[in-house]
Amino acid sequence: MSGATKDTKDRWTVGQLAGDLGVTTRTLRFYEAEGLISPGRNGTSRVYDHRDRARMRLILRGKRFGMSLPEIREIVGMYDGAASSERRQLQTLLDRLGEITLDLQARQRDLARTLTEVTDVAGQCRRRLDELD
Amino acid sequence: MSGATKDTKDRWTVGQLAGDLGVTTRTLRFYEAEGLISPGRNGTSRVYDHRDRARMRLILRGKRFGMSLPEIREIVGMYDGAASSERRQLQTLLDRLGEITLDLQARQRDLARTLTEVTDVAGQCRRRLDELD
DNA sequence: TGCGCGATTGACGTTTACGTCAACGTCAGG
DNA sequence: CCTGACGTTGACGTAAACGTCAATCGCGCA
CATH class of the missing domain: 1.10.1660.10 (Multidrug-efflux Transporter Regulator; Chain: A; Domain 2)
Structure with missing residues (x-):
């Protein structure tokens, strides 16, 4: 070698x-x-x-x-844009990143709520199983 | 009235x-x-x-x-099943709920990681903007 | 009584995210 | 030299999740 x-x-x-x-x-x-x-x-x-x-x-x-793929494309494309030298573009990018962050956080809440519901149903199942004794 | x-x-x-x-x-x-x-x-x-x-x-x-709609259908259908009186069915349901929980938690991690990355890129943007002074 | 609004079913169209197949090139091994 | 494994592009097929359009029906009202 x-x-x-x-x-x-x-x-x-x-x-x-x-x-x-x-x-x-x-x-x-x-x-x-x-x-x-x-x-x-x-x-x-x-x-x-x-x-x-x-x-x-x-x-x-x-x-x-x-x-979605368009959403993903926008985000991965930002890795390149973040090295820009134009103040205007950097600012636009930063604003957009703020919006995206809010969107992702909203999804996070939806996911967490669903997870809670699933846990609740599991709890009901367990109580129901206990009752059957 | x-x-x-x-x-x-x-x-x-x-x-x-x-x-x-x-x-x-x-x-x-x-x-x-x-x-x-x-x-x-x-x-x-x-x-x-x-x-x-x-x-x-x-x-x-x-x-x-x-x-997906099939995934959602399964979960919403469980609200009805959780009131069952058959031990076998309740147990199967409970097992499935465990799998679903793991799946949702995995998605949660993926989401959190992506959120971190987005935040990082935003940080790079801000530093870049600072440099341009 | 006739008009319009909103409801129904049925059928076909559309977008997204690939799967699948055909026809072809290329390079290593026997 | 020929085969097989893997690569290429191009074209068409498909499943999911609705959109859109047509034909029809029932209901309140001027």
């Missing part, structure tokens, strides 16, 4: 990344077409790096609690 | 309930066809009561953080 540290891989094909993330290659290609990720290319083949992986984990996380 | 307390209404038509909840009548009818709610009838017209309203709020809350 020429280098010293080549133990941890840092580049992946669609198939590899898809397998790692538990999605299909179709999903990765679809997200790319939708502008959510833009992996590099080796000739015609896609090459994903750590940044792409991180982005994908963000995307999949968002999906799990009901964010 | 014959009664003494007739100030608060307790029965609604599709149009009224839809307006109150911010959905369309189509949505209410669709949910009924999918077995999520089963309002009463006045002749051929639907009549919704407090229980139906509460159920609808549950449903809409679940939707906001990404639950």
Whole structure:
């Protein structure tokens, strides 16, 4: 081996990344077409790096609690915009981030309430089971 | 007025309930066809009561953080099952409620992480704005 | 009695988020 | 050299969650 540290891989094909993330290659290609990720290319083949992986984990996380792809695209796109040098743009971004935060907090409350209800029903089940003695 | 307390209404038509909840009548009818709610009838017209309203709020809350209609149907259906008298059924229900709780908690973590990330990006924006002085 | 409003069912259209299949290129192994 | 595994694009299919439109019905009222 020429280098010293080549133990941890840092580049992946669609198939590899898809397998790692538990999605299909179709999903990765679809997200790319939708502008959510833009992996590099080796000739015609896609090459994903750590940044792409991180982005994908963000995307999949968002999906799990009901964010749509357009919503997710907006948020992941902000990682790039946050390094801007234009005060106007940074301010707009910051305002939007405030709105998004409020939206996410609202979802958090809805989720918490539902969780409470589920816990309550479980409690009723247990009491009912106790009664049957 | 014959009664003494007739100030608060307790029965609604599709149009009224839809307006109150911010959905369309189509949505209410669709949910009924999918077995999520089963309002009463006045002749051929639907009549919704407090229980139906509460159920609808549950449903809409679940939707906001990404639950599918089949998932929601299962949960709202458990309100009825929790009054069962069969030990076997109650136990199965209780087990399932445990799984659901775990699922909801996982979503909660995903949401919290995303919220953290969004807050971080906002922080970067603010620092960037400070730098531009 | 006829008008309009709101209700009904039924059928077809639409958007989102992929699944699936076809046709093709490419590279390592036997 | 040929096969098989994996990659590519393009096109069409599909499930979920409604939207939209048509045809019809019943009810209060001027």
